[in-house]
Amino acid sequence: MASNADIANAFEEMAALLEITGGSGFRVSAYRRAARTCAEAPDDLCVIATRVPKQLEAMEGIGAGLASRIIEFATTGSMADLAELRAAVPPGLPELLELQGVGPKTVRTLWTEGGIDSVASLKSAIESGALEGLLRIGTPKSIANLREAVEHHLAAAGAPKRFRIGQALPVGEAVAARLRTVAGVGRVEIAGSARRGRETVGDLDVLVGIHDDAAGGRVSESAVSMEGVSKVLARGPTKVSLRLAHGLQVDVRMVPMAAFGAALLYFTGSKEHNVQLRERAIARGLHLNEYGLFPDDGSPAPQERGIAPVAAADEASIYAALGMPTIPPECREAHGELGWTEAPRLVEVGDIRCELHAHTTESDGQLPIVALAELAKSRGFHTIAVTDHSRASAQANGLSVERLLRHIDAVRAAEAAVGGIRILAGSEVDILADGHLDYDDETLAKLDIVVASPHTALRQDPATATERLLAAIRNPFVHIIGHPTGRIILGRDGLSPDIRTVAAAAAEHGVALEINAHWMRLDLRDSHARAAMEAGAMIAINCDIHAAEDADNLRYGVMTARRAGVTADRCVNCLDRTGLDRWLGLRRGGRH
DNA sequence: GCCGTTTTCGGCCCGACTGTTTTCAGTCG
Numbered sequence: 001m002a003s004n005a006d007i008a009n010a011f012e013e014m015a016a017l018l019e020i021t022g023g024s025g026f027r028v029s030a031y032r033r034a035a036r037t038c039a040e041a042p043d044d045l046c047v048i049a050t051r052v053p054k055q056l057e058a059m060e061g062i063g064a065g066l067a068s069r070i071i072e073f074a075t076t077g078s079m080a081d082l083a084e085l086r087a088a089v090p091p092g093l094p095e096l097l098e099l100q101g102v103g104p105k106t107v108r109t110l111w112t113e114g115g116i117d118s119v120a121s122l123k124s125a126i127e128s129g130a131l132e133g134l135l136r137i138g139t140p141k142s143i144a145n146l147r148e149a150v151e152h153h154l155a156a157a158g159a160p161k162r163f164r165i166g167q168a169l170p171v172g173e174a175v176a177a178r179l180r181t182v183a184g185v186g187r188v189e190i191a192g193s194a195r196r197g198r199e200t201v202g203d204l205d206v207l208v209g210i211h212d213d214a215a216g217g218r219v220s221e222s223a224v225s226m227e228g229v230s231k232v233l234a235r236g237p238t239k240v241s242l243r244l245a246h247g248l249q250v251d252v253r254m255v256p257m258a259a260f261g262a263a264l265l266y267f268t269g270s271k272e273h274n275v276q277l278r279e280r281a282i283a284r285g286l287h288l289n290e291y292g293l294f295p296d297d298g299s300p301a302p303q304e305r306g307i308a309p310v311a312a313a314d315e316a317s318i319y320a321a322l323g324m325p326t327i328p329p330e331c332r333e334a335h336g337e338l339g340w341t342e343a344p345r346l347v348e349v350g351d352i353r354c355e356l357h358a359h360t361t362e363s364d365g366q367l368p369i370v371a372l373a374e375l376a377k378s379r380g381f382h383t384i385a386v387t388d389h390s391r392a393s394a395q396a397n398g399l400s401v402e403r404l405l406r407h408i409d410a411v412r413a414a415e416a417a418v419g420g421i422r423i424l425a426g427s428e429v430d431i432l433a434d435g436h437l438d439y440d441d442e443t444l445a446k447l448d449i450v451v452a453s454p455h456t457a458l459r460q461d462p463a464t465a466t467e468r469l470l471a472a473i474r475n476p477f478v479h480i481i482g483h484p485t486g487r488i489i490l491g492r493d494g495l496s497p498d499i500r501t502v503a504a505a506a507a508e509h510g511v512a513l514e515i516n517a518h519w520m521r522l523d524l525r526d527s528h529a530r531a532a533m534e535a536g537a538m539i540a541i542n543c544d545i546h547a548a549e550d551a552d553n554l555r556y557g558v559m560t561a562r563r564a565g566v567t568a569d570r571c572v573n574c575l576d577r578t579g580l581d582r583w584l585g586l587r588r589g590g591r592h
Numbered sequence: 593g594c595c596g597t598t599t600t601c602g603g604c605c606c607g608a609c610t611g612t613t614t615t616c617a618g619t620c621g
Contacts, residue, residue: 026604030593063594101610103619136618141611192621205621234620236609241620251621253608266606271621278605283597289606301607 003496004038004045007073010082011035011066016094017085019104020111033061033272038070042499042531044462049074060334092118099149100233109137123150152231159247162200164489166519166556168248169194172204175226175250179208182222184215186257191267197330197559199489199522203249205267209260213237216254223252259291259303261314266290272334273327280322280338286310293318330562344567347541349558351568354383354580355551357428357451357482357514357542362407363388364396366547369414369423375548377421382577385424385449386411390438392430393455399427401443408446422577424448424584428482433457435471437478444477449584451514451542453482458494465495466502473505479584480540480572481506483516483523491520499528503535510583512538512572515564517557518550529564538583539564539571 015031018024037060038045048055049071056067069079096107096119110116114134116125125131126147132138137146172190180188185208189195192205208219216237223240224232233241233249240252255263266274267290281288286295287302292309294302303309311317316326325343355376359365367375369386376384388407389398399407408425415423426449430438437444437452444450452472460468465485472478484502487494506513513532516523521544524532532539541557543550561571568574572583 024593027593029604033594061594065593101619105618136612139612145610203621234609239608241609267621269621271605275605282605287606291607 001046002073002077004041007045007070008035008039010073010079011038011069013094014079014082014085016097016104017082017089019097020089020093020107021085022104022108030061030066034066036272037061040527042527044496044498045070046074047498090117092120095119096122099146099153101145101149106137109134119150119153122146123154126150156247162202162490163248164200164519165194165198165522165559166553168201168204171244171248172206172250175204175206175223175252178226179206179219179222179252182208182215182218184211185209185219186211187260189264191264192251192269195268195329196270196332197556197563199519199525199560203251206250206252207260207264207267208252208254209257209263210254211257219252219254223250255290257313259309259312261316261318262288262292262309262312263290265315265318268329268332270333273332273337276334276338277322280324284322286321288318288322293321328562330559331565333563344565346562347558347566347568347571347574349555351571351574352381352541352554352558353576354381354385354573355379355543355545356383356385356424356426356449356480356540356573357387357516358384358545359388359396359428360386362403362410363393363398364546367545369411370418371548372545373414373418373421373423375545375551377418379551381421383422383424383580385426385451387426387428387449387451390427390429392432392438398430398438401439404439404443405446426450428453429478430455431468431472431481433460433468435468437472437475441475441477444475447477449480450478451480451482452478453514454484454486454495458486458492460495462496462498466497469495469497469502470505473502473509473511478511480512480514480542482514482542482544483521484513485523485525485528487523487525488520489522494523499524499531500535503532503537506532506538507536510538512540514540514542515557515560515566517541517543517553517555517560519553519556522556522560524560524564526560526563529561529566533565533570539566541566541571541573 011031012035015028018028053071056062056070073079093111096102114131116122126143131143172194176188176190187209189207191207193201194204210216220240228245229242230245231243233243238254242250253267278288286293291303292312294307294309296302296307311321319326325340327337328346331337358372360367360369360372373384389396391398391400411423411425426447428451431452431454485494513524515529541561543553545551575583
């Protein structure tokens, strides 16, 4: 059965092949948009295609034509026009599009004029001088750039093309901190997908507000001379593109302070959100670009004719002038936010008042109970839950029942010793492959809180995985399902349960579904968390603390939650102590 | 190929940078 990713890949491939063969750019964009929609869909599209095919057309950018292709793919495992395009284009050609500075037009010229049909044949053509004299491509400088692009492509083969947010954002913050010290710089912000809180980013966008043109030159100089720059990809008066040693690309843009808001809006994206904003501006007789929102759509561009913008200095004034609430960056994905009449007050890091998933040295954590409690206190939390692994997680030194019972006593003693914070005695109990929990109910009943998580058998088929999670949710002693799919970002896919079914059951039984905040996990992912919200389930945002620094991952979990539209009143970590006790007790018939 | 608070047809965002060009094509985000 084809996965959503398979369908998305097929559409991406269609788009690439159409580009190379000179198809309509709008058609290419439509396939790209559809690929994105399919990749982000929380539901199994093949199931939808066979059971309720009409529902496909309700999706963003999916019309009758693309819906019929999804149905074709779901039922036959292939698409006729994709096969046709593949037959018309050498199989090694699309890979050329991955070369820096090489787009569809260049690929087409290389193919039709130069007889190039793969990266390998391009490499030999460069070496043999066969490209010399080719229109636009055959000049010494262009050939040198192609050679560099091929070398980088071959060297980077197998290296990650995207970076996890928890790796990229700290790099961006270091760059931003450096540029803030440059004279004449008024403000520096990270924009792009990192600001939107996506789980992975392809590059980093750093926006620099400058007080005068001279500052732009200093910023440029400071950026290119940073430690770790392996290549300067572009360097102009308002833009510098760099590649860092570990492969991450950083784009630094310099803008006048007066236009900072417009530029921040523009460079935060998403691209699709921006397109919709601009269309909205046009519909109101306005013109939106990265310099501002202008009362005019003539040519040349209004900022070049000295026309004063309606709004430009900050994002909120631009949204307001477009008759909209300010959309939080995490929600700027063209998922219907343009239709909002007011913005929800989404959960913030400051709303989080307890951590409900943490490990100690008793299993595989690095902190003893007391140190963990002190860490939680330092974060201003009223409660920390000690949830060491259960016995099935032997590799994590999971606790036998006897050890667990002694550990509960140790937790009680620590709570009395530390003071000023409540320490819950809990467990992260394995959800075994068949849905049974790793401790029996009698043992679970002794705990204040139970986080039930899958750790093994993560390649189960979707139906089995769904039943497995449902079984855990129905257990009356379970409060939270921890990292429900077990996926590792850029690592393993994990389980693919029917998230709507799981979320509906969680809502019915009062079980919270966790957004594990570790940037390797972010599980639930954004689309799953959104489905959970829509089903009415409660959300937990937990750091799954194994070491002190893990507490700093909270922001990634919160960003993921915000992408899903999670509000504080739907997040159990935002409850005050009384509210938390009530929620925990609800599952025990009011025992607390 | 999609889509509709002017539209079921005729639109579909916008500018910077590079390398080639005597005014622009291609790529990128």
